[in-house]
Structure formats: structure tokens, C-alpha cells
Amino acid sequence: MAAAETQFPPPKVLTYPAATPPMLITQGAEGRLYKTTHLVPTRPCALKYRPPKPYRHPILDARLTKARLASEAKVLERCWREGVPVPAVYAMDPAAGWMMMEWIEGIPVRAGINAWLGERPEDGTEAPVVDDTPLVDLMKGIGTAVGALHRTGVVHGDLTTSNMMLRPREAGQANGDVGDEKNAKGKAVEGDVVLIDFGLATQSMSDEDRAVDLYVLERAFASTHPRAERLFTILLDSYGKTFKKAPSVLAKLEDVRMRGRKRSMLG
Amino acid sequence: MALEKIQLEHIPPTYQVYAAFFRDVTNTEFLHTQLLSRNSEFEYAFVDASAVISRLQLLSAVYSSVNALIVGALRTPNVHSEIVVSLSTNNNISEAYRRWGITPGKTKDLIVVKIVLPPANTQDESQPQPTQTPTDDAIWAHLTTNVKGTPAPLTDAELAQATDWPKVRKCYRLNGVPALDRVTDEDERRRRIETLAVMGMALRGL
Incomplete structure (x- = not known):
């Protein structure tokens, strides 16, 4: 560095x-x-x-x-x-x-996802059928972690895949049931999601603030990992199951998408 | 000799940290009186071990006290009383003394911490300091003549035997904490209690 x-x-x-x-x-x-x-x-x-x-x-x-x-x-x-x-x-x-x-061991989620995507052919050529399971699991993990955060009444304020770590699971905890080759590939996106950098975090329970948090993540995700963008709905689905008011946050997210992060666009 | 010299990270080398552990102490009244009378021969932190979980928790308090001393932010008369107060999660000094300090007739197992300060106006910290500060033997001799109890090693295992878990849970407000209630593994639960205690101490008064 x-x-x-x-x-x-x-x-x-x-x-x-x-x-x-x-x-x-x-x-x-x-x-x-x-x-x-x-x-x-x-x-x-x-x-x-x-x-x-x-x-x-x-x-x-x-x-x-x-x-x-x-x-x-x-x-x-x-x-x-x-x-x-x-x-x-x-x-x-x-x-x-x-x-x-x-100190959180491991790599940022951003690096993990990019390492995973790096093994795939560039855009344009037809991608071979690849088992997406490890990446899908990671997306679910992110959704669950963000859901847990929001449930406690905290919004992060700067959710990106750089502000999440992928902490390696302790030996024996990993689900090592797949073949060796697949395991090696899946390693890049395997681990527990840990949220970091709460320098901009605030305490809030409002759907609006939570939805903006998700919106920021969605935008960051789309620009950092354009080739994995379609998987973002999986993240949102798992977020939706984490607490009672999560579905209404997702509904609010629709509004936020329509108008952007700032509620009042005067001036 | 059960007096341990402890090397802590990020502490100037001119500050020396000693610690010892005594089980079944019988003369708590005497020791308490020495503290109250500010007897200068008793410059120790006497910590009641019942609300102490581990070395790490204890050392966190020692570190934050020495740091407070260095930056000039002591909230109590000296670094030793600061150690007792640093174990608390709030700024109520008398409550901290009651919970972690020596209580005549009640304290059974006693942790003793001594910080030996650098001689006044030392400018050059790079010099090793074989100075007139008390030797390890002198400290230990003074402790063993004055603390009536059984010396024990200051290990996590030994400390755990003296821990009053309900008291710990009360002092660190750990009842009904989701991060603990969901854990079934006993070792993992202890690690989490330790983390929560250290975190509560770090956030003292915020």
C-alpha cells in the first residue's frame, strides 16, 4: 500500500x-x-x-x-x-x-466479490453456467447483517462493500461439503460479514433513514460490482426477513429510488 | 514470589506495573484503614476480585489509568484509586469504590496493583533507569508482611474462582443482553462477558 x-x-x-x-x-x-x-x-x-x-x-x-x-x-x-x-x-x-x-481478520467484502468475479469471463462473451451459490450466500449474509443493524435502531450512513469485512470462519464452522475445486473458488466470498466504520452512523428508527441507507448501498454496489448487480435483490430479500418493519423499509426504498437520497431537492 | 511485573503495550518504559493476587484475605480492615489515612507506604490499588473476570479486564483498567495519568486526566487523587474507578462503567466514584475497592469484612480475594512512577522530571526516556525506585523484592516483602492472605498466581483460571458472576452481571449491566442470551457455549459466553465489560469500561462516562 x-x-x-x-x-x-x-x-x-x-x-x-x-x-x-x-x-x-x-x-x-x-x-x-x-x-x-x-x-x-x-x-x-x-x-x-x-x-x-x-x-x-x-x-x-x-x-x-x-x-x-x-x-x-x-x-x-x-x-x-x-x-x-x-x-x-x-x-x-x-x-x-x-x-x-x-481487529477484524479477513478482507473487505468488496475485495472478496471482485476476486470472485475476476474468475469469470469479461462481459460480452456468454458466461458459462457457474454455480453462484457462494456469492448468493454472501449477499444473504450482507442483507442479514444490515437488517440486524437497522433492527437495533442504528443507520450506518456510509454502507458500501468497503465498509464490510469478510471474517474467515473458524475451522470446522465452514460448510465443507462441496468438492475441493468449488471450495477454492468459493473461498473468496466465504466468511461472516462484519460491519465497520461507524463514523457517520446515527441512531434512527425511521423507514426513511433506513431506506436511504439501503439506497446508498445499492448505488455503491452497482458502481463497484456492476456484474453482480442483479444479485442485489437477493440481499434485499434477506433484509426483508430480518425484522418486522423491514418490508415497509423496502417499500420506502422504491420512493427513494424515484427521487434520490435527498428528500428535499429545493435549491 | 507471586509478584508479577507486567509489561503493557503502549506505556512509557519508565512506568512499571506490578500485580499480585491474594486469596482469603483476613485483614481487610487494616488495609482499608491504611488507604483512608493516606499512608504513603500503601500506594497500591486494592481491587476486590469478586467483580473481576479476567486479566484482560484488569489490565484494561490499569492501562486506562496510566493513560489518564500521562495525559493529566485523572478523576481521582492518584493512579491507584484511578484503577479502581476505571473498572466501573460510570463516573460515580463512591459506587466504584464500593464495588471494586476493598470493603472491610466483605472483601475476600484481593488483587493488588502497584504502579511505580518514573522519578520526577525525567526527560530522557530512552535511558534505562536502575534508580532508587523500590525493587521487586522490597515491594513483595512489604506486601507479604502486610496482606494477610494466601498468595496465588494472577491467572484467568485463578481469577475465575473468585468471580461472583451475578455481581459482574449487575455491575456491567449484562442482564437481558441479546448478545449473551443467545449463546449456549459457556466459554463463548465468558469471552463475551469479558468483551462487554471491557467495552463498558472504555466507554465510561460517555
């Missing part, structure tokens, strides 16, 4: 000794993500750091950083308690702008 090459001053907390040096994983608009360790060398964690913004007034900056980290942590705790697949919060110092979270 080229991102790791660029040197930013690390947060103060990461300047103290650790068994493995912290590694910069990614840089977003608002913050950076490091891989490091929590308490003991054998416990990997993700450290999210929101550096101070030089263009903001220091007092305002501190307050915003603190409030955003706190709200992200609260959403994660709420989800975790309810059994929604999200990383646990390990430690945080909102005033210093950092939060340590459970």
Missing part, C-alpha cells in the same frame, strides 16, 4: 513502546487507521485516530473530535450488545482523538 509509505506523525499514544510497531492501514477524510496491539502483544487491534484540524478553532476542534468519537463508540457498543456483527471497542481517549477497536 502506498499509503503506508507516507509518514504522518503518529498520535502520541502510539509513540510508546509496543512489541510490534504500529502500521498505518488507511487514511480517510477524517482520520487514520492503524493496526497495533491492545495491552498484550498477542491481541491485535485497530486504532482509529482523528488528528486535530489546523483550520478549526482549537476548542471547537477538540469538542467535535470528542463528540464524534464518543458517538461512534456508543453506536458500536449498542450494536455489540444487540448481537450485530461489529468490532468491539477496547479502549479510547476521546480528548486525545483515538479509539482502539477489535
Whole structure:
């Protein structure tokens, strides 16, 4: 990753000794993500750091950083308690702008789906009949995870296949009943879906907000994985079965599609 | 010697963390009195083990206290009392002392944590510090003369024997939590309780 090459001053907390040096994983608009360790060398964690913004007034900056980290942590705790697949919060110092979270093994769902699609012939040629089951299962898994999230009263705010991890299942947990060759192919999209990056998450129970969440995912999915677009209905079907009000969210999604993400289009 | 020197990740090397575990402690009144009188020879965190699940949970509290000390955000008089309060999920200090602190006549199994601070105004952290700070032997000698109890290894297995699970569930508000109620495997349930406790502590006061 080229991102790791660029040197930013690390947060103060990461300047103290650790068994493995912290590694910069990614840089977003608002913050950076490091891989490091929590308490003991054998416990990997993700450290999210929101550096101070030089263009903001220091007092305002501190307050915003603190409030955003706190709200992200609260959403994660709420989800975790309810059994929604999200990383646990390990430690945080909102005033210093950092939060340590459970390190989720595996690859982003985006990478998994692309790896799967990569093995298929390019558009134009007639695709051979391929057993789609592993990808279909993944779509169902995403629908179930998003449904579980919405059921707890949280909307993610930035649902994309990059903000979901595909955590490998523990040995023995995998359904290894198919042949070896198929298994190898299916590996790319096999695993449990874990939702990550709740930096834009809000607490809401409204059909409208939930539908917009799905709409954002639908649009992101269509542009990231155009060749798998037709499978999106499977995701929605499984979402529809996850909680009582899910069908009305899906009905609302129709409206949102007609008009776009913004409800009021004035100006 | 059952005094353990613990190396925590992301802590300046000049801070030393020691911990020990005593079962069936009989002189809790005496120890409590020393704390109340701010006896400077008793700079320890005395933690009642009944609401402690595991090392990880304990070390989380130690880490957040040392961090609070470093950044100057202690909410209690010193780093040792901060450890007791850091085990709580809220900012009610007296409640935390009651739940995790030493209670005369009630505390049976006692975890002792000692943080040895760097000598004042140390600028250069890269230097190893064989200084006038107390030696491991001196700390252990002081503890064994003053804590009347049976030393035990500070392991998860040993801690689990002292854990009062209903108390844990109460302190960390774990009753009726879906993430726990759906689990049938006992080990998995314990891991989840630990995670929820650590998370509650991390989010203290938010």
C-alpha cells in the first residue's frame, strides 16, 4: 500500500513502546487507521485516530473530535450488545482523538466479490453456467447483517462493500461439503460479514433513514460490482426477513429510488 | 514470589506495573484503614476480585489509568484509586469504590496493583533507569508482611474462582443482553462477558 509509505506523525499514544510497531492501514477524510496491539502483544487491534484540524478553532476542534468519537463508540457498543456483527471497542481517549477497536481478520467484502468475479469471463462473451451459490450466500449474509443493524435502531450512513469485512470462519464452522475445486473458488466470498466504520452512523428508527441507507448501498454496489448487480435483490430479500418493519423499509426504498437520497431537492 | 511485573503495550518504559493476587484475605480492615489515612507506604490499588473476570479486564483498567495519568486526566487523587474507578462503567466514584475497592469484612480475594512512577522530571526516556525506585523484592516483602492472605498466581483460571458472576452481571449491566442470551457455549459466553465489560469500561462516562 502506498499509503503506508507516507509518514504522518503518529498520535502520541502510539509513540510508546509496543512489541510490534504500529502500521498505518488507511487514511480517510477524517482520520487514520492503524493496526497495533491492545495491552498484550498477542491481541491485535485497530486504532482509529482523528488528528486535530489546523483550520478549526482549537476548542471547537477538540469538542467535535470528542463528540464524534464518543458517538461512534456508543453506536458500536449498542450494536455489540444487540448481537450485530461489529468490532468491539477496547479502549479510547476521546480528548486525545483515538479509539482502539477489535481487529477484524479477513478482507473487505468488496475485495472478496471482485476476486470472485475476476474468475469469470469479461462481459460480452456468454458466461458459462457457474454455480453462484457462494456469492448468493454472501449477499444473504450482507442483507442479514444490515437488517440486524437497522433492527437495533442504528443507520450506518456510509454502507458500501468497503465498509464490510469478510471474517474467515473458524475451522470446522465452514460448510465443507462441496468438492475441493468449488471450495477454492468459493473461498473468496466465504466468511461472516462484519460491519465497520461507524463514523457517520446515527441512531434512527425511521423507514426513511433506513431506506436511504439501503439506497446508498445499492448505488455503491452497482458502481463497484456492476456484474453482480442483479444479485442485489437477493440481499434485499434477506433484509426483508430480518425484522418486522423491514418490508415497509423496502417499500420506502422504491420512493427513494424515484427521487434520490435527498428528500428535499429545493435549491 | 507471586509478584508479577507486567509489561503493557503502549506505556512509557519508565512506568512499571506490578500485580499480585491474594486469596482469603483476613485483614481487610487494616488495609482499608491504611488507604483512608493516606499512608504513603500503601500506594497500591486494592481491587476486590469478586467483580473481576479476567486479566484482560484488569489490565484494561490499569492501562486506562496510566493513560489518564500521562495525559493529566485523572478523576481521582492518584493512579491507584484511578484503577479502581476505571473498572466501573460510570463516573460515580463512591459506587466504584464500593464495588471494586476493598470493603472491610466483605472483601475476600484481593488483587493488588502497584504502579511505580518514573522519578520526577525525567526527560530522557530512552535511558534505562536502575534508580532508587523500590525493587521487586522490597515491594513483595512489604506486601507479604502486610496482606494477610494466601498468595496465588494472577491467572484467568485463578481469577475465575473468585468471580461472583451475578455481581459482574449487575455491575456491567449484562442482564437481558441479546448478545449473551443467545449463546449456549459457556466459554463463548465468558469471552463475551469479558468483551462487554471491557467495552463498558472504555466507554465510561460517555
